[in-house]
Amino acid sequence: MKEMNSxxxxxxTGASALAAAGSCGVKDAPKEPQKPLNIVYIMCDDHSYxxxxxxxxxxxxxxxxxxxxxxxxxxxxxxxxxxxSGPSRACMLTGKHSHKNGFTNNxxxxxxxxxxxxxxxxxxxxxxxxMIGKWHLVSEPTGFDYWDILTGQGDYYNPVFIRxxxxxxxxxxxxxxxxxxxxDWLENRDPDKPxxxxxxxxxxxxxxxxxxxxxxxxxxxxxPLPDNFYDDYEGRVAxxxxxxxIVKDMNLIYDLKMADKENxxxxxxxxxxxxxxxxxxxxxxxxxxxxxxxxxxxxxxAAWDAYxxxxxxxxxxxxxxxxxxxxxxxEWKYQRYMHDYCRVIHSVDRNVGRVYDYLKEHxxxxxxxxxYTSDQGFFMGEHGYFDKRYMYEESFRTPxxxxxxxxxxVKAAKARTPVYGPDTYxxxxxxxxxxxxxxxxxxxxxxxxxxxxxxxxxxxxxxxxLRGEKPxxxxxxxxxxxxxxxxxxxxxxxxxxxxxxxxxxxxxxxSLMHFYNDIDEWExxxxxxxxxxxxxxxxxPGTEKVTEELRKELVRLQTLYDDPIAEKNGF
Numbered sequence: 329m330k331e332m333n334s335x336x337x338x339x340x341t342g343a344s345a346l347a348a349a350g351s352c353g354v355k356d357a358p359k360e361p362q363k364p365l366n367i368v369y370i371m372c373d374d375h376s377y378x379x380x381x382x383x384x385x386x387x388x389x390x391x392x393x394x395x396x397x398x399x400x401x402x403x404x405x406x407x408x409x410x411x412x413s414g415p416s417r418a419c420m421l422t423g424k425h426s427h428k429n430g431f432t433n434n435x436x437x438x439x440x441x442x443x444x445x446x447x448x449x450x451x452x453x454x455x456x457x458x459m460i461g462k463w464h465l466v467s468e469p470t471g472f473d474y475w476d477i478l479t480g481q482g483d484y485y486n487p488v489f490i491r492x493x494x495x496x497x498x499x500x501x502x503x504x505x506x507x508x509x510x511x512d513w514l515e516n517r518d519p520d521k522p523x524x525x526x527x528x529x530x531x532x533x534x535x536x537x538x539x540x541x542x543x544x545x546x547x548x549x550x551x552p553l554p555d556n557f558y559d560d561y562e563g564r565v566a567x568x569x570x571x572x573x574i575v576k577d578m579n580l581i582y583d584l585k586m587a588d589k590e591n592x593x594x595x596x597x598x599x600x601x602x603x604x605x606x607x608x609x610x611x612x613x614x615x616x617x618x619x620x621x622x623x624x625x626x627x628x629x630a631a632w633d634a635y636x637x638x639x640x641x642x643x644x645x646x647x648x649x650x651x652x653x654x655x656x657x658x659e660w661k662y663q664r665y666m667h668d669y670c671r672v673i674h675s676v677d678r679n680v681g682r683v684y685d686y687l688k689e690h691x692x693x694x695x696x697x698x699x700y701t702s703d704q705g706f707f708m709g710e711h712g713y714f715d716k717r718y719m720y721e722e723s724f725r726t727p728x729x730x731x732x733x734x735x736x737x738v739k740a741a742k743a744r745t746p747v748y749g750p751d752t753y754x755x756x757x758x759x760x761x762x763x764x765x766x767x768x769x770x771x772x773x774x775x776x777x778x779x780x781x782x783x784x785x786x787x788x789x790x791x792x793x794l795r796g797e798k799p800x801x802x803x804x805x806x807x808x809x810x811x812x813x814x815x816x817x818x819x820x821x822x823x824x825x826x827x828x829x830x831x832x833x834x835x836x837x838x839s840l841m842h843f844y845n846d847i848d849e850w851e852x853x854x855x856x857x858x859x860x861x862x863x864x865x866x867x868x869p870g871t872e873k874v875t876e877e878l879r880k881e882l883v884r885l886q887t888l889y890d891d892p893i894a895e896k897n898g899f
Contacts, residue, residue, distance in 0.1 A: 364454070364522035365733060365776055366696040368683065369769075371420075371526070372676055373413055373462055373533040374716065375702035377727040379673050383753060386552055387708070388670045392681035393729065396700050400731030401738040401760050401794055405747050407814050407834070408766045411704040411716045411723045413533075414439070414464050415819075416766060420703075421445045423770030423785035426817060427891050431465065433820035439465035444782060446770040447471035447524070453779040456521045458513050461506040461528035468493070472526075476509050478502070482530035484537040485624045499625065501539040502530050503672075507679040511686050524773065527683070531672045532706075534715075535583050538671035540631035545674055551666040553659060556860050559711045563864040564851055566843040571826040572707070572715040574665060575658040584664045585636055586643050662709050669708070697776055698731040699769075710860070717827040719816045719841045720861050721749060724834070728764065730794060738796055747836045748855035760793045763811050763834075786889055812836075815885040817893065821845060831893060833882040840866075840878040844896075852878070 377383040381390045382397035409419045410426045418431035418439055423446065426432040431439045447457040448471035456473045463469055463477035468490075476491045487502045488495060489509075498505045510527045517523055538545070561568035571577045580586045624632060646652040652660055680700065687693050705725045707713035716723040732738070737758035747761055767787030774781050775789035788811070792799060799810035817831040828849075832841030837856050843849040852866035852875060865871050886894035 364778060366522050366692060367524040367699070367773055367776060368687070368696055369524065369526050369699045369773070370529075370680060370683065370701070371699075372529045372531055372702045373464075374704065374706045375532055375673065375676070375727060376706035376708050376722065377702075377725055377750070378706075378708045378722070379532075379670060380727050380729075382729065383727060384750070387666065388546075388673055390673065390677040392677045392684060393700055395684065396680070396698055396731045397729045397756075397758075399735035399737060400698070400729060401758050402756060403728040403730070403760045403764055404753055405749060405761055406701070406726050406728035406764050407724050407816075408704045408726050409816060410818055411718065411816075412818065412820055413703050414466070416703040417463075417465055419766045420769045421447070423767050423787040425767060425786055425815070425889050425891065426819065427893075428786060428889070433823065434464075435820055435823045437466065439467045441465075441467045441470035444784070445471050446773060447526070449770075449774060449779060449782070450524050450777060453774075453777060454521065455777060456518055456523045457526070458510075458517075458523070459526045459528070460510045460513060461526075462530045462533075463528070474513060476513075478506075478530055481533060483623075484530065485628055487530075501675070503675045503679050504539070506530070507682050510683065514686065514690075522777070524777070529676055529679075531676050532669055535585075536665070536668035536672050537585075538668060539675045540628055542671040542674055543631065543635040545671050546667050549667070551663060551670075553662065554709045554711075556862055557662065557709050557712050558655075559862065561711075566828050566830065566847060566849045566851065567711065567718070567720075569826065569828070569847075570713075570718075571824075572713045572717070574662055574709060574712055574714050577825075578661055578665060578714060580661075584661060585668075586640050588640060588644070665714060666708065693735065694733050696733060699773075700727070700729045701766075701769075702726050703766075715825055717818055717820070717825060719818065719830060719832045719834070719839065721839075721855075721859070724816060725749070726766065732794060738794055748859060750859065760790075762790070762793055762799070763814050764790050764793070765811075765814055813881050813885060815882075815889055815891075816841070817891060831882075831886075831891070833878055833885055835878065835881065838874060838878055840875070840882065842882075 378386070379388050379390070380393055381388060382394040382402055408416050410416060410432070412434060414434045414437050415426045415431050418429045419426065422429040422443065429440075429443065431437040447459070450457050451471055451473065457471065459469045459472045459475040459477060461478060462482050463475075464481065469475040469477060474492065476489055479488045479490060479495070482502060484502045486497060486499050487505060488497050498509075500508070506527065506529055510525060514523075514525065559567075578584065643652070684698070687696055687698070703726070704716045705723045706716050707722050710722050711720065718724070738760065747763070765787065768790050769787070771781045771785050771787045771789040772791055775791040781789060812835065814834040815831070816834065818827065819829055821827060821829045828843040828847050829845040830841050830843040832839065837854065839853045839855060839861065841851050843851070850866040851864045852871065853861045853863070854865060855861070866875065883894060
């Protein structure tokens with residue numbers, strides 16, 4: 329794959345080589361420059377592919393995101409390297425796995441902004457760069473001409489931003505406000521320079537708080553329960569020992585908003601947790617009329633209470649009467665979760681439409697690449713889970729849609745090799761089925777910009793795939809050809825949700841993962857026969873050969889990516 333850059337047809341994309349990549353070694357330089365392309369990179373936090381109707385129409389319609397897929401390419405095998413927000417963002421910015429960029433987990437991670445990053449390389453190449461919305465990497469952004477980021481995880485209502493180092497509060501709903509700031513930057517940028525805009529939404533991160541205008545949206549919908557919602561985790565010790573179960577771990581107050589106003593001043597050690605209930609999403613209840621950053625203003629609070637008060641009252645009655653208990657309570661929690669999550673996605677889709685319309689109205693669609701993705705996948709009740717972290721498919725996979733300039737759908741190559749995965753996709757002529765990973769975003773964007781790709785970047789440009797080329801799947805230890813497998817490594821334990829550390833390899837048919845540290849468990853799934861990953865066949869008679877091949881492939885990837893864990897494998 330590293331040899332491909334010398335063969336790419338840059339005239340097709342109108343890409344431009346504007347500068348060298350500094351003192352580091354680079355892959356083959358691009359050819360003669362032409363008019364450079366702009367890039368708008370839109371990324372949400374925890375947006376599952378299951379809740380984009382271009383992928384799966386069981387839950388919600390997302391017409392604006394779907395339009396990008398209709399006019400561009402839908403990647404059906406897009407994955408992350410570490411399914412956790414901060415580490416995933418670091419992989420995107422650097423084009424390197426977590427052990428190489430240094431940001432392995434949210435609990436103790438601080439991103440080293442002095443290292444080589446995509447925005448720095450773009451700026452060196454003559455691009456103007458902006459980072460707007462959720463950053464979540466602790467250190468201040470570097471390499472951007474303009475940055476305007478949410479603090480920490482960000483707030484859904486009246487969020488606090490840090491604008492080039494200055495803290496400010498902006499009234500409104502986060503998804504709308506982030507889009508407002510992004511469009512304002514586009515309006516006031518230097519029109520004589522190409523740009524790369526990183527537009528990162530907080531949504532739909534926990535605790536899924538809808539815009540007030542969407543509170544009653546989908547009230548009449550009952551969402552289908554996943555077939556494995558009541559998973560008993562037989563044969564999967566690591567899958568059973570976690571704290572991300574909707575039934576046992578989803579909090580009625582924090583997650584599902586059942587905070588009784590009568591109890592909101594309880595002490596911090598109150599087991600009902602009412603003390604952190606409504607204070608998370610209502611305006612300050614102390615004397616005075618000031619708006620506390622991240623809290624609702626009076627109008628927002630009134631709309632919120634008008635919707636939730638009757639639901640809370642009915643909930644209390646149903647709990648007291650025993651109407652809500654057992655499976656009924658479990659499924660009630662699932663429905664509340666899904667309703668709020670999909671309402672938040674509806675706002676995201678609406679704002680994607682605002683960005684598209686702006687680009688169209690200002691004549692930018694024919695010279696701008698639009699990317700839509702998420703920092704990782706998310707469980708929508710599969711295995712009874714919410715959240716992410718696992719190498720299981722719903723968490724490991726992430727949506728990826730790319731609209732190239734002019735809106736001409738990719739004509740994918742014929743005679744594809746099947747890659748087993750979700751069966752809800754259906755096949756489209758503009759699908760790209762090859763394995764891609766979020767370490768590929770940086771080299772791809774550099775490639776689109778016509779800029780050199782540094783040798784130490786571990787990802788590969790998938791621009792050839794966007795042109796309809798069909799690279800051979802003959803990846804060697806030198807990295808030639810397109811990848812035949814994926815490497816994953818999750819580090820954050822002990823920590824929130826208690827998912828054990830693990831690494832693994834995913835091929836077209838199989839997924840092998842090793843849970844380690846305070847546990848030594850292997851899980852192997854045949855994704856052709858068991859796409860929902862319910863039956864761990866590791867150690868089962870007849871799997872010896874495939875297990876040996878997968879372990880060898882795992883070692884090959886750990887060696888290729890220089891992961892220190894390879895020395896501790898013991899096999």
